[in-house]
Amino acid sequence: MTAPLAGIRVVDLTMVWAGPFGTRMLGDYGAEVIKVESPGQWDLLRGLGQIPRNVPRWYNMSAYFNHNNRSKYALALDLRQAEGRTVLLELCAKSDVIVENYRTDVMDNLGLSYADVRTAKPDIIYVSMPGHGKSGPEKDYVAYGTNVEQLAGLVSVSGYEGGEPLKTGFSYGDPTAGTALVAAVAMAMRHRLRTGEGAFIDLAQRENLTCFIGEYVVDYSMNGTLREPAGNRHPMFAPHNRYRCAGDDRWVTIACEDDAQFEGLCRAMLQPELASDPRFATNAARKANEAALDAIIEAWTAPLGHYEAMYLAQRFGVPAGAVLTIPELMADPGLRARGAWHEHTHPDAGTWEMETPPWRMSRTPGQVSRPAPGFGEHNSYVLREVLGLDEDRIAALYEHHVTADAPDEGLHQ
Amino acid sequence: MAQPLAGLRVLELGTFVSAPYCGKLFAGYGADVIKIEPPGGDIARAHGPFKDERPDRETSALFLYLNTGKKSVELDLRTPAGRDAFLRLAATADVVIENFRPADLRALGVTYEALRAVNPRITLVSITAYGQDGPYVDYRSNNLTAFAMGGQMFITGTPEGGPVKNGGYQADYQGGLNAFSAATIAVLAAERDGAGQHVDISVQHCMAPLLEAGIPYYSYLGRWAPLRRGNHMASFIGIYPCQDGHLGVHVMPRNWKPFTDAIGRPELFEDPRFTTQADRVVNNDELMGELYAWAATETKLDVYQRAGRMRAPIAFVHTMADLLESPQLNVRGFLQRIEHPIAGAATYPGPPWWMGPDAWRAGRAPLLGEHTQEVLATVAGMSAAEIARLGPAVPAT
Incomplete structure (x- = not known):
């Protein structure tokens, strides 16, 4: 069956995480994604692989890069040179979508604004995904990964009970924006198929992430109350926490949402009488006596493995989940059964396991369609086959270092 | 559209x-x-x-x-x-x-x-x-x-x-x-x-x-560190309390100069303890001390707008009140x-x-x-x- 995005060509100017994560999913689900890097300004993730610099083509061996850029082709092109810009516009003319995540002024300064690209391809779908968006008084402010969640409001409502605002464990705004990119492109494609019109899409990473805490915005605007971080507690339900298990730094989460689930937990703990204990018999009582209840539950979980506690609780219909580490995620029986990890071979980097496309689509499944491209790996394919440039012009591109088959290694030493 | x-x-x-x-x-x-x-x-x-x-x-x-x-x-x-x-x-x-x-x-x-x-x-x-x-x-x-x-x-x-x-x-x-x-x-x-x-x-x-490089590094290199790093990936990527809230800094190597200018501490740029990102990692605690001391003197909107003009990556932790008043979001x-x-x-x-x-x-x-x-x-x-x-x-x- 044809992939859902088959026949769509994407020019990908994005680097690092948010953009590449999104365009990789476009590639996983069938689009032809051509990643454009300059010989002198190439993706930072190629340098973040913990690969020794004395290994030949080390810049093709970063697993961090190779996970986020699989299912793509690569073209080397210096957009700051006039001929590089010209070639890019020729590529846009044969493409459907262009995606960029530069600082807001970069594309305009390169002569590659939406208006510029439209002259080459009137119905282009042009996606910018900057931190703040392409307009407004803060548009030129620098905002990297951890800044996005601070600006989004998420950090202010995260943290231990009564504690300081707390960051997430990673640059959460990045994959969130990358996931949104797929929907934005799909919707614009639908619109183009129906009307013939292209689109300009402004995906401000902070705004996309603020939508993940929208209820706090609505609440504050109605009530004027700033809510404190609540840790692992829930405003209505108890128990709702994480509990220490056997082993070093191992935990299980348990969260009961009604009396039946709590009764199940009491039976799992072999303390059925707790379900009728007046301190815990109703949700309101459990919430009022939450600390005492947590101590009882932790006394039960403490000698158990975290998977063991989860299995025992789930046997009795109790929502419970182990707090999984990275090695545990890769071994997890549920993720294994789903086929979440897939053995993968890359010509320079070798064989290892990476994640499969996350959404299982019964009729149009995604797949890891090709390994991440080496730097400039598809120069010939793009310049000769997609664009049909003659040999003299291609030779001139190499001669003037507009393109290259290897990057300037000094950039990310 | x-x-x-x-x-x-x-x-x-x-x-x-x-x-x-x-x-x-x-x-x-x-x-x-x-x-x-x-x-x-x-x-x-x-x-x-x-x-x-x-x-x-x-x-x-x-x-x-x-x-x-x-x-x-x-x-x-x-x-x-x-x-x-x-x-x-x-x-x-x-x-x-x-x-x-x-x-x-x-x-x-x-x-x-x-x-x-x-x-x-x-x-x-x-x-x-x-x-x-x-x-x-x-x-x-x-x-x-x-x-x-x-x-x-x-x-x-x-x-x-x-x-x-x-x-x-x-x-x-x-x-x-x-x-x-x-x-x-x-x-x-x-x-x-x-x-x-x-x-x-x-x-x-x-x-x-989605755990950044966590899965790639573990799967490809066998490397994994069981870390929870609170509010600081490093001294130069983290959250610091200021007078009326919290500031967030995320300094990549190229931002060190505009960052030290924006925080009014140009001498840190000349300080041999902090010359390269690797130096800043080695002397992480000392830099963190400098940044706690700096942030404690600042107010959030003032430093955010100054850093924005100077292209230094400093944001602040927006509360719901800050979101509703945000000039950016309102415009x-x-x-x-x-x-x-x-x-x-x-x-x-x-x-x-x-x-x-x-x-x-x-x-x-x-x-x-x-x-x-x-x-x-x-x-x-x-x-x-x-x-x-x-x-x-x-x-x-």
């Missing part, structure tokens, strides 16, 4: 957060979204925070936000007549979104096979913690347990404080957004060749690969005032991304069962007598 999802009809069997967020995005971008609520309504209606802290099924901020622009049909799918009415609606729909446990959906008789029998074009989008099969298929789950099983919880918090979830319902929202992206590409495929499919979203499968029209007949006016964020001035129209959340009569009559084509036979779950007009 006109609304990019105009002309689509979506049925949402959505409970609480994940499926309703997916449905909300469909509605905002132009689809006709019919939310099927069980008798008494989506449980999000019973969740606070409520307007004026008074419980009322029409004034939950969580429900109001997640259900903008939808119609509400109150229908008991456990009854044969209710299920039949639902299938008549499904015959006219492009997409069904649901987040039941697979066994619970089967018990209602609303499987993909049953939907396809009445409408081969239909796309069924199922959102669960672990997917439609596998060893956890019958597990109970919610935002907290999914956040743990997705791996994000272990890396969040401090070593001494233990794993902690992020604010709100982050695992649920991730499920909702992933479902929406998957649904839109399924819609493209269905409009191309006229056939639907079943889209299976596992929140765990969506979350587990961009991201904050929208929406009236509701019972809850009154409130400010809502959206759209999540901008596709043109007319692409997004939020609208208010529906009252419980507000559109039951209208939808069953005009969409399902049911007579007044047929609607009456659905019983007391359907309020009279």
Whole structure:
């Protein structure tokens, strides 16, 4: 069956995480994604692989890069040179979508604004995904990964009970924006198929992430109350926490949402009488006596493995989940059964396991369609086959270092 | 651009957060979204925070936000007549979104096979913690347990404080957004060749690969460090208290000069302890000391705007008050005032991304069962007598 995005060509100017994560999913689900890097300004993730610099083509061996850029082709092109810009516009003319995540002024300064690209391809779908968006008084402010969640409001409502605002464990705004990119492109494609019109899409990473805490915005605007971080507690339900298990730094989460689930937990703990204990018999009582209840539950979980506690609780219909580490995620029986990890071979980097496309689509499944491209790996394919440039012009591109088959290694030493 | 999802009809069997967020995005971008609520309504209606802290099924901020622009049909799918009415609606729909446990959906008789029998074009989008099969298929789950099983919880918090979830319902929202992206590409495929499919979203499968370089480094290099790093990835990537809030710095090597200028400490740029990023890592504690001392003298808006002008990566932790007052968000029209007949006016964020001035129209959340009569009559084509036979779950007009 044809992939859902088959026949769509994407020019990908994005680097690092948010953009590449999104365009990789476009590639996983069938689009032809051509990643454009300059010989002198190439993706930072190629340098973040913990690969020794004395290994030949080390810049093709970063697993961090190779996970986020699989299912793509690569073209080397210096957009700051006039001929590089010209070639890019020729590529846009044969493409459907262009995606960029530069600082807001970069594309305009390169002569590659939406208006510029439209002259080459009137119905282009042009996606910018900057931190703040392409307009407004803060548009030129620098905002990297951890800044996005601070600006989004998420950090202010995260943290231990009564504690300081707390960051997430990673640059959460990045994959969130990358996931949104797929929907934005799909919707614009639908619109183009129906009307013939292209689109300009402004995906401000902070705004996309603020939508993940929208209820706090609505609440504050109605009530004027700033809510404190609540840790692992829930405003209505108890128990709702994480509990220490056997082993070093191992935990299980348990969260009961009604009396039946709590009764199940009491039976799992072999303390059925707790379900009728007046301190815990109703949700309101459990919430009022939450600390005492947590101590009882932790006394039960403490000698158990975290998977063991989860299995025992789930046997009795109790929502419970182990707090999984990275090695545990890769071994997890549920993720294994789903086929979440897939053995993968890359010509320079070798064989290892990476994640499969996350959404299982019964009729149009995604797949890891090709390994991440080496730097400039598809120069010939793009310049000769997609664009049909003659040999003299291609030779001139190499001669003037507009393109290259290897990057300037000094950039990310 | 006109609304990019105009002309689509979506049925949402959505409970609480994940499926309703997916449905909300469909509605905002132009689809006709019919939310099927069980008798008494989506449980999000019973969740606070409520307007004026008074419980009322029409004034939950969580429900109001997640259900903008939808119609509400109150229908008991456990009854044969209710299920039949639902299938008549499904015959006219492009997409069904649901987040039941697979066994619970089967018990209602609303499987993909049953939907396809009445409408081969239909796309069924199922959102669960672990997917439609596998060893956890019958597990109970919610935002907290999914956040743990997705791996994000272990890396969040401090070593001494233990794993902690992020604010709100982050695992649920991730499920909702992933479902929406998957649904839109399924819609493209269905409009191309006229056939639907079943889209299976596992929140765990969506979350587990997202831990920055964690999975790649472990899988490829065998390296993994069991770290929770609190508010600091390093001294130069982290959160510092200031006089009226908290500042967030995220200094990449190229930003060190503008950063030291913006914080008024140009001598740090000359300081041999901090010359390169590697030096700043080696002397992490000392740099952290400098930055705590600096931040304590600053006020958040002042330093944010100064750093912005000087291209230094310093943001501040926006509270809800800061969001509502944000010059950036207000100029961009991201904050929208929406009236509701019972809850009154409130400010809502959206759209999540901008596709043109007319692409997004939020609208208010529906009252419980507000559109039951209208939808069953005009969409399902049911007579007044047929609607009456659905019983007391359907309020009279």
